[in-house]
Amino acid sequence: MTEPCYITASCQITPGKVVKDGALLMENENIAPISYLQWLYEQKGYNYPKFYKMDGLSRLGWLAAECLLEGSFDKNRYAPEQVGLICCNRNSSLDTDTRYYDTVKTIPSPALFVYTLPNIVLGEICIRHQFRGENDFFIFERFEPVFLQAYVQQLMQENVFEACICGWLEFLGEAYQACLYLVEKPASKNSVPFTTATIQTIYENTHG
């Protein structure tokens, strides 16, 4: 029998907007898409110097995970290895690949090269929150709610992890979208059932 799981929080970041649990959290339309992420970091008053070393995809994912978990996640409920991450995107690390390859003709940059893998953002989130569970990165042409729901449901069922941060983390040039949601077994006050339909709704809600 399938044990129900719930989405206990969600966060969506697109240029100029943050939507948390379906409602508009922060907006700034008068800022370039790239500057928005740094603006967000400063507005939130975060103090995590490694943020400045990260590439665009990792900054995006790191911020989305912060906003996702703030006020919504009780870390003490889980052992480090009980929290997993299953994410995906379309263009892997292509944004940083291009930037890195520009340095190859002069002095290849190790600081950029390390970000030329899509799963590095998952490592950054694990380091920040000390999550040690499974982390997998898939590449799809588009957001695939059917696969993502069924696969994560199965892994929750098999107790591979007890909580999972899932979703879409795409960053290329001026265009980016982070849509993360937190899947847990117990329902909470504002949780919604973990279904294909609910994750599609969260993915489509970029405006709150």
Added chain:
Amino acid sequence: MRPVFTIADNIISPLAFGTASNYAAICRGESGVRQHTKPGIAPFPFYAALFDELADTSHIDTIAGNFTKFERLLIASAKDALGNAGIDPADPRTLFIISSTKGNVSLLEDDKTVSPSAIGLASSAAKIAAHFQSPNQPLVISNACISGLTALLTGMRLISSGKYDHAVVSGADIISSFILSGFQSFQAISAAPCRPFDVARNGINLGEAAATIVLSSDPAQSKLRLAGGAVTNDANHISGPSRTGEELALAIRQALHRAALTTADIGFISAHGTATLYNDEMESKAFGLLGMNAIPINSLKGYYGHTLGAAGLVESAIAITTLQQQEMPGTKGYAVSGVSQPLQLSDKTVPVHAKHCLKTASGFGGCNAALVFSR
């Protein structure tokens, strides 16, 4: 939950075409790693295992259609494995899974304005699935150096849950100036053939390979079972391995638990063994933490170099053959231990008495993977 079997496999490497001929070559101590002078890849001579050393490329060259070298290699590998698997790739119950770190990234070197979809792993996977007339959307896993093992684990789960009956899991990476310059910038490239776990080790050799393992719920043609697997994260550093090995040890412990086995059941270990100072030391600590010091262990990087997204599949295919033949290839380049934990290493092929084996890998982003294969 249904058991999942490995029913066919293929390796294409600079040494040979096919798993059996690769296994025979490495048991004889042959290596695909040699010094190359290729200004298109690096401004200096470098050691690597590159495809232009492969004597017979007819299996790859004869694939018709508009494919890149990366895609052609994946198709050639999958085609050979499917020829031995006796399953229909066009069956809706068959899924294709592709593992790669950088796929077609070399296109970026020729043309910076290349379209993202031409370079994208999802479009390569779609072309490959279409070539085999698969009606299903293929999966692509890009999890750094553990990609091949993650892809096998994903295929295993989707079969055990009943979603599919068969999975064709293929991986490949091509060495270009992008990849070589990057590892060089980390000072991770050895100036000589690599020496996994040896006291004189000083870095990796890169390698090119493609490999495929076909998984199935049908034991009729079965070689072995893929009995369990696990993935963990160090949560420590994005480009350096754990200082303690605890997280790789955790992945091994979880994989064994899921396979309902203990460390005492493992007859040999196919390690990652990249020959960097820190990776090999971390691995030795992980095996030490689990008391696995006396189990025969090898690294295949001295034969193939580090083949990135193909590595987990190449090394699993060799591990599967080792379980069948009960002869484990040695660790080429190893002479004197240079890790803090004693390990059962040898540079010679040795007999093993193994019903189960462990395959491990670790990669950038702090990820670790462990799989268990059973006879």
